[in-house]
Each structure stands twice: as structure tokens, then as C-alpha cells.
Amino acid sequence: MSKRKAVYASKIKRAVHMLFYRRHKKPGVKGWELRKALGSDYPKVLNILDEYLKPLDLQVKMVFEEGEKPLSEKATLEDLDRARFYITLRGDLTPKEAKMIGWRIDDLAGLAITIAYIISKRGKAPRKEVEELLREKLPGWKASLNIDRYVRYGYIAQDEHEQLYLDWRTRAEVDQKALIDLLLSK
Amino acid sequence: MQSKKERVKIGRERLQRIIEMCKTVEERGLDPFLLDVDEIIRILREFFPDWEQPEDLCLDAEAINHLASVVKLQSEWVKHRSTSLYTDPFLLEEKIKILDKEAFVEAFLGAWRPIVELEQISLHSLREALIYWESLPPIRDRWKDFPRPEEIGGVASREELLRLEILRDKAFTEELESFWNELKRLVAEKGEEGKIRYWDFVGAETFEETVHRAFLTSFLVTYGYATLEVYPLEEEIFVKPFEKQQKRTGKRQLVSLPIAITREEWERWKRGGTEAI
Numbered sequence: 001m002s003k004r005k006a007v008y009a010s011k012i013k014r015a016v017h018m019l020f021y022r023r024h025k026k027p028g029v030k031g032w033e034l035r036k037a038l039g040s041d042y043p044k045v046l047n048i049l050d051e052y053l054k055p056l057d058l059q060v061k062m063v064f065e066e067g068e069k070p071l072s073e074k075a076t077l078e079d080l081d082r083a084r085f086y087i088t089l090r091g092d093l094t095p096k097e098a099k100m101i102g103w104r105i106d107d108l109a110g111l112a113i114t115i116a117y118i119i120s121k122r123g124k125a126p127r128k129e130v131e132e133l134l135r136e137k138l139p140g141w142k143a144s145l146n147i148d149r150y151v152r153y154g155y156i157a158q159d160e161h162e163q164l165y166l167d168w169r170t171r172a173e174v175d176q177k178a179l180i181d182l183l184l185s186k
Numbered sequence: 187m188q189s190k191k192e193r194v195k196i197g198r199e200r201l202q203r204i205i206e207m208c209k210t211v212e213e214r215g216l217d218p219f220l221l222d223v224d225e226i227i228r229i230l231r232e233f234f235p236d237w238e239q240p241e242d243l244c245l246d247a248e249a250i251n252h253l254a255s256v257v258k259l260q261s262e263w264v265k266h267r268s269t270s271l272y273t274d275p276f277l278l279e280e281k282i283k284i285l286d287k288e289a290f291v292e293a294f295l296g297a298w299r300p301i302v303e304l305e306q307i308s309l310h311s312l313r314e315a316l317i318y319w320e321s322l323p324p325i326r327d328r329w330k331d332f333p334r335p336e337e338i339g340g341v342a343s344r345e346e347l348l349r350l351e352i353l354r355d356k357a358f359t360e361e362l363e364s365f366w367n368e369l370k371r372l373v374a375e376k377g378e379e380g381k382i383r384y385w386d387f388v389g390a391e392t393f394e395e396t397v398h399r400a401f402l403t404s405f406l407v408t409y410g411y412a413t414l415e416v417y418p419l420e421e422e423i424f425v426k427p428f429e430k431q432q433k434r435t436g437k438r439q440l441v442s443l444p445i446a447i448t449r450e451e452w453e454r455w456k457r458g459g460t461e462a463i
Contacts, residue, residue: 020302020303020304021303021304021305021306022303022304022305027301027303028301058302059299061299086301086302087301087302087303088299088300088301088302089299089300089302090299092295092296092298093295093298093300094295095288095291095292095295098291098295101300105287105288105291106287108290108291108294108295109287109288109290109291109294111294112290112291112293112294113282113290115294116278116282117275117278117279117282120274120275120277120278121275122262122263126214133279133282136282136283137282137287161213161214163213163214169301172301173298173299173300173301174294174297174298174299175297175298175299176297178296178297179293179294179296179297179298182292182293182294182296182297183278183281183285183290183293184277184278184281186281186285186289186292186293
């Protein structure tokens with residue numbers, strides 16, 4: 001193995017450790033943390049890792065925090081430093097698999113409704129309205145409990161006026177446009 | 187014809203209403219185009235020349251600030267409607283009513299890419315933890331460095347006060363009465379309107395003497411020889427002697443007034459002469 005290859009192999013290992021194992025309260029690693037650990041060529045390391053993960057149906061995903069999305073199409077190094085990187089699934093889960101990772105079909109449907117409704121209301125919806133919507137299909141007590149659960153997991157956030165917003169996990173895990181398209185095409 | 191006062195009153199009410207309307211739109215996520223921005227600006231302009239008081243100008247600024255937030259919401263609303271993410275909430279509500287849970291889950295699974303994360307302890311982190319544990323001093327060694335907690339205040343007996351030389355070995359009532367006479371004399375010499383500043387009366391050459399005088403003053407007030415007048419806004423306290431000892435009638439509610447006699451306050455009084463507490 002050439003010296004260059006050995007260096008990249010070592011950097012990929014380090015990136016895997018950082019990305020797969022939770023280091024902070026939230027999963028994922030900030031771009032600047034990766035730069036500090038892997039060097040300024042960390043985007044290249046992540047590209048190679050992404051290729052390695054493809055056959056395993058996994059991917060390296062870059063997510064910008066709310067309001068920090070770069071204006072231009074191509075992100076600069078400074079933009080990347082502010083982004084958060086995660087390892088996520090690349091393809092779709094089947095309903096059976098979703099159950100296996102701890103989600104009941106009711107809860108998942110409730111999450112889909114909640115996220116879709118917040119998106120349709122321009123990213124902010126009163127909790128009361130969402131609860132009413134969930135009560136169409138879920139028992140009343142469960143609607144409120146489920147919203148608390150989605151907040152706890154980081155899918156949605158709630159402010160002091162009981163307004164619900166999309167939170168970091170939805171930004172990282174859900175393709176919002178695809179969700180709306182899929183729902184409307186049903 | 188409206189008087190100026192009436193006009194200002196009406197203007198204030200209208201501004202309050204505008205602020206409330208803007209807040210409702212901001213907080214409840216209502217359609218920001220429900221507000222007629224041009225009309226609101228016209229109202230603000232109409233009443234602006236009447237504002238003279240700072241509070242009215244602040245109200246005007248607050249209304250403009252909330253209006254600016256609504257305009258920002260309008261801009262975001264237009265931007266959102268022009269993106270492919272826009273969906274009519276009513277359309278979506280209808281969909282939710284029609285579709286079954288399975289269809290929702292199917293759609294969601296098509297757009298959901300859950301994060302992969304592991305939480306597992308490694309040999310490396312175990313080794314680090316052991317090294318840390320070994321180098322950590324026992325808790326009894328670490329805690330002895332903490333400062334001792336401040337002593338809690340309590341009640342001092344007359345004997346204790348005598349021992350500490352706060353009270354002198356003189357008949358207490360006799361001492362109190364001579365102190366009352368001193369108060370009356372000082373009020374007559376230096377006081378105004380039959381009263382004297384608290385610190386001008388209790389303040390003495392030494393801190394110990396000052397504490398002693400403050401202690402006696404508290405008894406003068408409690409036993410009805412004098413009263414305290416407190417002006418919280420000016421942060422001033424005055425002692426006002428009575429000509430005759432007042433008897434407690436039992437009708438008026440008695441209140442306690444704690445006054446801190448600290449060395450810093452005493453030094454400040456000494457420097458400033460008559461500086462208030």
C-alpha cells in the first residue's frame with residue numbers, strides 16, 4: 001500500500017469512529033470537528049467513505065442548521081465547517097423493518113402527518129391544530145403523548161407559545177419535498 | 187371637535203390594537219396578508235404628530251417593530267408559496283382524512299433516511315476512565331478545600347450583648363430614655379420637620395458604637411419612643427421622636443423593617459458625611 005493510500009485509510013477509519021459513535025448529546029459531527037481531526041481534505045475523505053458505504057445501503061449526509069444554508073449551490077469550506085455530518089440509510093426501509101427498529105405503525109403515521117402539516121404551514125403550526133389532526137386517526141391521549149415523543153426525539157421543537165417547528169432530526173432524516181410529493185400522489 | 191387629550195387617548199388605543207393584531211399573526215401563524223399594512227402605516231402616520239410623551243413614542247416604535255415582523259412574514263409566505271414545498275394545508279388535511287395509516291407510513295418510509303448511530307463503550311474509553319479514576323483524589327481530600335459556609339444569623343441574648351460590649355452594664359430603660367432625649371435634642375439641633383436622617387443619628391466615630399446606637403434605636407421604635415419614616419424611592423430613612431411614649435393600640439398592623447448595619451455602609455457614611463444608607 002502506498003503511503004498516500006495508507007494515510008487515507010487511516011483517516012477513513014477515524015471518520016468512521018467519529019461519525020458512527022455518538023460524541024455529543026446529538027448524533028453527527030460538525031464540519032470543523034472533522035477538519036480538526038482529519039485535516040483540511042476531510043471532504044475528500046468523506047467522499048471516499050460515502051463510496052465505501054454505498055454497497056451497505058448507507059450514506060454520509062451533510063445537513064445545514066436552520067438558517068445557515070449557503071446561498072450558492074456549491075458550498076464553500078467555511079459552509080462545510082458549519083454543517084453537521086451524519087451517517088444515514090441510503091435506501092428505503094420496509095414497514096416491517098421500521099417496526100424492528102422500534103416504531104409502531106401508528107406512531108410513524110403520526111410523525112408523517114405532523115411533519116407534513118408543519119411543512120404545509122410554512123414550518124410552524126400550533127400544537128392544538130396538530131393534535132386535532134392526529135385525533136382523526138389516533139385516540140386523544142395518544143395524540144398528545146406522541147407529539148411529546150417527537151419533540152423528545154428531536155423531530156419537532158415546541159416554543160413557549162405552543163407552536164411546533166421542524167427540528168434537527170427531521171432536517172437530517174427526512175426528505176421534505178419527497179414526503180409531500182409522495183403524500184399528494186397517494 | 188376632538189380635544190388634543192382625547193385624540194392622544196384614541197391614538198394610543200389604536201396603536202395597542204395594531205400591536206395586538208400583529209402579535210396574533212406572529213404567534214398564531216395566521217396568514218400575514220390578513221393585515222392591511224398600508225392602512226396601518228396610514229394610521230401610524232396620522233397619529234405620529236400627536237406623540238409628545240416618551241411612552242407614546244415607544245408605543246409607536248413597538249407598533250412599527252411588530253409591523254416589520256409581519257412584513258417579513260409576508261415575504262417568507264410569498265417565498266414559500268413559490269417553492270415546490272408549498273402544499274395547501276386544506277388539501278393536506280383532506281388527504282389525512284382520506285388516507286389510511288398504512289398509506290402514510292408507506293409515503294413516510296419513502297422519504298425517511300434514519301440516522302445510524304452507535305452507543306457502545308470501547309476498551310480505549312474504559313482504559314481512559316480507569317486512569318482518570320486512579321488519579322482522582324478521594325472526596326474527603328477534595329472537599330476540605332471548600333470554604334466554610336457562612337454562619338447563620340441567630341438571636342443574641344442581653345448577656346451576650348453585654349459580653350460583646352454592645353450593651354453597657356447600665357439599667358436598660360434608663361439608657362433608652364437618655365438615648366431618646368439625645369434623639370430629641372439632635373432633631374431640634376440638626377433635624378428638619380421634627381425628624382433626622384437615620385444614619386446621621388446612629389452613625390458614630392467607631393463601627394462598634396454605631397451598631398450599639400442602631401440597636402438602641404430599634405428599641406426606641408419598638409417601645410413607641412420614636413418612629414421611622416421610609417422613603418423607598420429616595421432610599422432615605424428618617425427617625426422621628428415622639429414627645430410622649432406611644433402606647434400600642436392593637437389596631438394598627440406592626441411591621442418589621444430590617445436595616446443592615448455593615449462596616450461598608452458605616453464607612454460610606456463616614457466618607458460621605460450624611461450619605462443615606
